Amino acid sequence: MLLAVKNTLTGKRHALFMVAAAAIMAFVLTFSLNTYNSVLNLNHNLAFWGFDNSDVYVSREGGESHDQVMSTLKKDDRVRAIVPRDVVMTAIADQGGIASTNVIGFSYHGDMDAIEMLNLEGRHPERENEISISVLTAEKYNKSVGDTVDVYIEGERRTYLITGIYQSLNGGGFGFRIQESALQEVNPDVHANTYAVKLHADADPVQFARDMQQQLGQSYNVRTAAESGEINFSAIT
Numbered sequence: 001m002l003l004a005v006k007n008t009l010t011g012k013r014h015a016l017f018m019v020a021a022a023a024i025m026a027f028v029l030t031f032s033l034n035t036y037n038s039v040l041n042l043n044h045n046l047a048f049w050g051f052d053n054s055d056v057y058v059s060r061e062g063g064e065s066h067d068q069v070m071s072t073l074k075k076d077d078r079v080r081a082i083v084p085r086d087v088v089m090t091a092i093a094d095q096g097g098i099a100s101t102n103v104i105g106f107s108y109h110g111d112m113d114a115i116e117m118l119n120l121e122g123r124h125p126e127r128e129n130e131i132s133i134s135v136l137t138a139e140k141y142n143k144s145v146g147d148t149v150d151v152y153i154e155g156e157r158r159t160y161l162i163t164g165i166y167q168s169l170n171g172g173g174f175g176f177r178i179q180e181s182a183l184q185e186v187n188p189d190v191h192a193n194t195y196a197v198k199l200h201a202d203a204d205p206v207q208f209a210r211d212m213q214q215q216l217g218q219s220y221n222v223r224t225a226a227e228s229g230e231i232n233f234s235a236i237t
Contacts, residue, residue, distance in 0.1 A: 043226060050134070050168025052083070053116035054196035055205040057228050058212060059221040066191055072215060073195065078203035081114035084180065084192035092133075092176070093150035093157050098141055104171035105151070107192065109180040115196045117177075121145050122164035128182045132164035136173040151176065154186040 008015045038045075047053040060069055066084070073082050088105035112124040122145035125131050133149060143149055147162050160178065168175055183190045199208060205224040213222040 046225070047116045047118045048167075050166060050170055051117075052085075052112070052196050053198070054083075054225055055199040055203070056197040056209050056212070056222065056224055058195040058197060058216070060193045060195070061219055061221065069195065069216070069220075073197060073212070076208070076211075078199050078208055079197060080200050081111070081198040083112065083115050083196045083198075084109040085194055085196055086180070086190075086192040088153075088178070088183065091152045092137060092141065092174075093152055095150050096141060100152075101137070101140065101174060103137065103174045103176065105176040105178065106170075107178050107180045107183050107190075109192055112177070115198050117166075119164035119166045122162070125160075125163050125177060125179055125182075128179060128185055129159075129161055130163045130179070131160035131182075132166055132177045133162055134166055134168050134170075134173055134175045137175065138162075138165050140174075149176075151178075153183060154190075156186050158182075158186070 042049055058069065058073070060066070070082060070084075073079055085106055085108045088107055090103065090105055092101045092103055094100040108124075117124065119132060120135065122132065131149065131151065133143065137149075138144065141149060143162055145162055145165060148159050149162055150157055150159050152158075160182070164177075166177070167173075180190065180192055197208075199205060205226075209222045209224050209227075213220065216222065
C-alpha cells in the first residue's frame with residue numbers, strides 16, 4: 001500500500017490520466033447500457049417517446065357511424081377510455097424569418113391524458129385555438145409555452161396558442177397535437193377514423209381485440225398496440 005501511494009505521488013500526471021480514463025470508460029459503458037435498455041423497452045414506455053399509451057386501436061373504414069362505434073366500445077366493461085384520433089398532413093407556416101416546415105400532426109377528440117400522453121412542459125390542448133408542439137418544432141421557431149404559432153389547416157393559415165411542448169419520434173421529431181374541433185372549424189366534415197382505446201389494468205388486450213373484431217365486423221381493423229405496426233421497433237433497436 002505504501003509503495004502504491006509513493007508511486008501515485010511521484011507520478012501524479014500518470015495517476016490523473018488513469019483516473020480520467022476510468023471515469024470516461026465508466027460513463028460510456030453506463031450510458032450505452034442505459035440507452036440500449038431504454039430502446040429495448042420502448043414498446044413498454046410509448047408515452048415517453050411521443051406516442052399515446054393505448055392498449056388497442058380500432059380503425060373505421062366504413063360500416064357503422066362514429067356514434068355507433070363509440071356506443072359499442074363504451075358498453076364493454078373492460079374499456080377505461082376512448083379517444084378518437086387522426087393524422088394531419090400539413091405545415092407549420094413561415095414566421096419570424098424562418099421558412100415553412102412540412103410536418104405530421106395529430107388531432108384528438110377528447111382528453112389526451114386519458115390515453116396517458118405526456119408533455120415535457122405545459123399541458124395538452126383543450127380548446128379550438130390551442131396546440132402543443134414538439135421539441136424540435138419549438139426550437140426551430142424559437143417558441144415556448146404561452147407563445148402563438150401559425151399552422152396551415154386544410155390550406156388555411158390559423159394561429160394557435162401553445163399550451164404544451166412534447167418529445168416525439170414521429171415525423172423526425174417535428175409535429176403538433178390539436179383537438180379535432182380545431183380542424184372542424186375549417187372543415188366541419190372532418191372526423192377521426194381511428195379510436196385509441198385504453199383498457200383497465202386487469203383486461204387482456206389480445207382477447208378484447210378479438211371480441212371487438214367479431215362485434216364490429218370486417219369493415220373495421222382492430223389490433224393491439226403491439227400489432228399496430230405504427231413503430232418498427234426492430235429497426236429502431
